[in-house]
Amino acid sequence: MDTIDTISQLFHSSNSQFRLYDIGRKIEKISKETFEKIELNQLPYPSPSQGHACIAIAFWQKQSPQPYLWLLKLPLDERGLLNQGARNHFIAIIVEALGADLTQNVNKKQEELLKSNPYLFTPAQYKLAALNSKLKFELKQAPSEYLSPFVSYISGDDGWDNWQSVGVQGITDFAVRINEATSSKKHSELLVSALPYLPSEVLLPLCGALENEAFSVDLITALISLFKEKCKLTPNTESNMQLQQHLLRSLASNCQHVHVQALVSGLLQQQYVASELLITLSGRCWLSFAHNEQLMAFFEHLVAAEDQPLFNSIFKDVVSIPAIRPIVFQCMRAPERSPELSKAIGQLFN
Numbered sequence: 001m002d003t004i005d006t007i008s009q010l011f012h013s014s015n016s017q018f019r020l021y022d023i024g025r026k027i028e029k030i031s032k033e034t035f036e037k038i039e040l041n042q043l044p045y046p047s048p049s050q051g052h053a054c055i056a057i058a059f060w061q062k063q064s065p066q067p068y069l070w071l072l073k074l075p076l077d078e079r080g081l082l083n084q085g086a087r088n089h090f091i092a093i094i095v096e097a098l099g100a101d102l103t104q105n106v107n108k109k110q111e112e113l114l115k116s117n118p119y120l121f122t123p124a125q126y127k128l129a130a131l132n133s134k135l136k137f138e139l140k141q142a143p144s145e146y147l148s149p150f151v152s153y154i155s156g157d158d159g160w161d162n163w164q165s166v167g168v169q170g171i172t173d174f175a176v177r178i179n180e181a182t183s184s185k186k187h188s189e190l191l192v193s194a195l196p197y198l199p200s201e202v203l204l205p206l207c208g209a210l211e212n213e214a215f216s217v218d219l220i221t222a223l224i225s226l227f228k229e230k231c232k233l234t235p236n237t238e239s240n241m242q243l244q245q246h247l248l249r250s251l252a253s254n255c256q257h258v259h260v261q262a263l264v265s266g267l268l269q270q271q272y273v274a275s276e277l278l279i280t281l282s283g284r285c286w287l288s289f290a291h292n293e294q295l296m297a298f299f300e301h302l303v304a305a306e307d308q309p310l311f312n313s314i315f316k317d318v319v320s321i322p323a324i325r326p327i328v329f330q331c332m333r334a335p336e337r338s339p340e341l342s343k344a345i346g347q348l349f350n
Contacts, residue, residue: 004091006039008032011059014102018059019138023071023123024049025283026252027056027130027212029138039087044080044322051076051320054123058135061103067135068103073121080322090119126168126208133172134212143177146170151182153202154190160197168205175209179216188219195222200243207246211284214253223250224263236274245280252284264288268297275305282314289324296331303340311344 004010011018020030025047030038037043038053045053053074058067072090075083097113098104114120123131136143150170152158158165178187191206198206210223227247233240251260264285267273278301281288289295295318302311319328331337332345 004095005088006036007057007087007091008036008039010091010094011057011102016059016061016102018057019067019135021056021058021131021134022047022054023056023127023131024052024054025286027127027134028253030055038082041081041084045076045082046322048076048080048320050317053082054121056131058139059102064103067139069131069135071121071123072119074119076320080320080325086119090117093117126172126205129168130172130175130209130212133169133176133209136173137176143173144169147173147177150174151187151190154187154194155185156194156197160194160199163199163202166202171202171205172209175206175213178210178213178219186216188216192218192222195226200239204243204246207250210250211252217257217259220251220254220257220259223247224259227263241274241276244274245276248277248280249284255285255288256290260285261288261294265294265297268294268301272304273301275307275310278302278305279310279314282318286318286321286324289318289327292327292330292334295324295327296334296337299331299341300338303338303344308344308347312348315345315348 004013018032020032020035022028022030028047030046034043034046038045053072053076055072055074057070057072059070060067074090075086077083093113093116094102097110122128133143135141144167146167146169148170150166151174153163153166154174174187178191180187182190195203207223227244230240230244230247251263254260255264264281267277267281278298281298289298299315302314305311315328319325337345
């Protein structure tokens with residue numbers, strides 16, 4: 001086998017078909033061209049998660065369409081560039097275990113070598129379910145057996161209290177097909193009609209699945225309306241706050257839409273925003289901070305929480321995202337920042 005310098009080369013050399021997904025914050029496809037530039041340190045990793053690139057690689061041989069799946073967690077440097085030593089170490093372990101045939105049946109020794117790979121990790125179950133649904137959908141494979149019962153449930157045919165037979169895989173299969181249609185109605189239309197009636201046992205995992213999808217304006221509007229309705233409830237119980245967080249999450253892949261931008265702007269103009277919502281905004285809806293005013297208002301709310309460790313954690317997380325890193329630096333230097341924000345930034349660097 002020739003010298004393998006990158007993960008991309010590894011797959012090309014083995015004649016494997018492959019697809020790549022970021023699975024850190026949300027589940028988003030990474031183009032092969034972008035990934036090659038990331039590997040050559042020509043681009044910072046677009047969506048770092050706690051200083052790492054979390055990547056799913058699905059690969060298969062032409063004669064066998066059933067994909068294998070690697071779930072990688074590779075360290076990044078302070079600029080968001082891939083740690084070349086860690087990447088090379090990962091490749092060395094794979095080549096030692098499998099050689100040129102990445103899809104071979106492994107023996108016990110090979111299996112032990114692969115299991116000892118420190119760069120493989122297991123994401124949360126809800127992410128694995130969503131990734132599985134996305135892969136099957138994009139590879140034009142049949143959905144799970146749980147999709148049909150969920151479509152029946154979301155249509156209101158079974159009664160809203162009869163959610164016990166709903167499977168998480170059915171929810172994620174539905175979410176990746178949110179812009180598809182069943183019989184005469186689009187999935188998004190079914191969901192808009194069902195939203196006011198869904199119990200939290202269904203709505204919470206559904207919001208978690210929707211965070212990876214772009215969808216219709218009607219559904220965006222319906223989710224925003226429900227979020228605002230939940231925000232008005234008093235007292236604000238723990239379960240209601242959890243629901244607000246998940247509804248905000250559901251808009252993650254649509255957070256550059258004008259309606260979502262307006263929602264975030266209105267939220268940040270309030271006198272008080274709960275820390276839980278601030279965490280959700282930075283973790284999922286970071287692209288809504290593409291304007292200096294939005295990010296400055298966000299930081300001022302973060303300071304108002306009077307929790308320096310929380311400020312430090314979120315600031316370090318946000319500044320690592322290439323798309324908004326320059327805006328963070330603008331906010332740090334902005335003359336209109338409050339004394340409290342200046343003090344919090346000072347303590348961060350001390």
